[in-house]
Amino acid sequence: MRASQIVTLATVIAALSLSSGCTRLKSHQGYIGDQTLLSSVQPGVDNKESVQASLGRPTFVGPFDQNDWYYYSRDAKQLAFSQPVAENQYVLKVRFDQAGNVASVSQTGKELISKISPEGDKTPTLGRDTSFFEEIFGNIGAVGAGGGQGATPNSPN
Numbered sequence: 001m002r003a004s005q006i007v008t009l010a011t012v013i014a015a016l017s018l019s020s021g022c023t024r025l026k027s028h029q030g031y032i033g034d035q036t037l038l039s040s041v042q043p044g045v046d047n048k049e050s051v052q053a054s055l056g057r058p059t060f061v062g063p064f065d066q067n068d069w070y071y072y073s074r075d076a077k078q079l080a081f082s083q084p085v086a087e088n089q090y091v092l093k094v095r096f097d098q099a100g101n102v103a104s105v106s107q108t109g110k111e112l113i114s115k116i117s118p119e120g121d122k123t124p125t126l127g128r129d130t131s132f133f134e135e136i137f138g139n140i141g142a143v144g145a146g147g148g149q150g151a152t153p154n155s156p157n
Contacts, residue, residue, distance in 0.1 A: 030072040
């Protein structure tokens with residue numbers, strides 16, 4: 001009776017330790033902000049100082065124009081070793097004019113996420129489709145053929 005209880009307890013402990021690897025992981029990346037603050041930015045009313053005072057520093061500044069500020073937030077979930085899947089995503093883009101006033105505000109969400117899938121394990125290329133042996137033996141007889149580049153009347157090479 002005592003041995004069966006030990007075996008049962010060991011089985012339960014093993015099952016719990018193995019199932020803990022299958023837990024769902026949740027993660028958050030980027031800006032943590034209040035929705036009312038994010039929607040309070042008004043074109044023509046706010047400037048860089050007021051936006052930074054209410055929202056804080058941007059997640060990143062535009063790579064081509066320093067007058068584009070982005071506030072990025074993303075919540076994702078992941079099961080064991082699978083790829084993370086986005087649950088929510090929010091991007092607020094604030095564009096400033098040359099004077100530093102807010103010119104436009106745009107918000108996007110999860111709808112702009114796209115999945116890029118490579119096509120098989122080969123990269124499609126243009127040109128001939130040759131086999132291994134054609135690559136090795138394909139030039140037999142072509143070496144030394146006349147009329148190649150660099151041939152002149154005085155020098156056949």
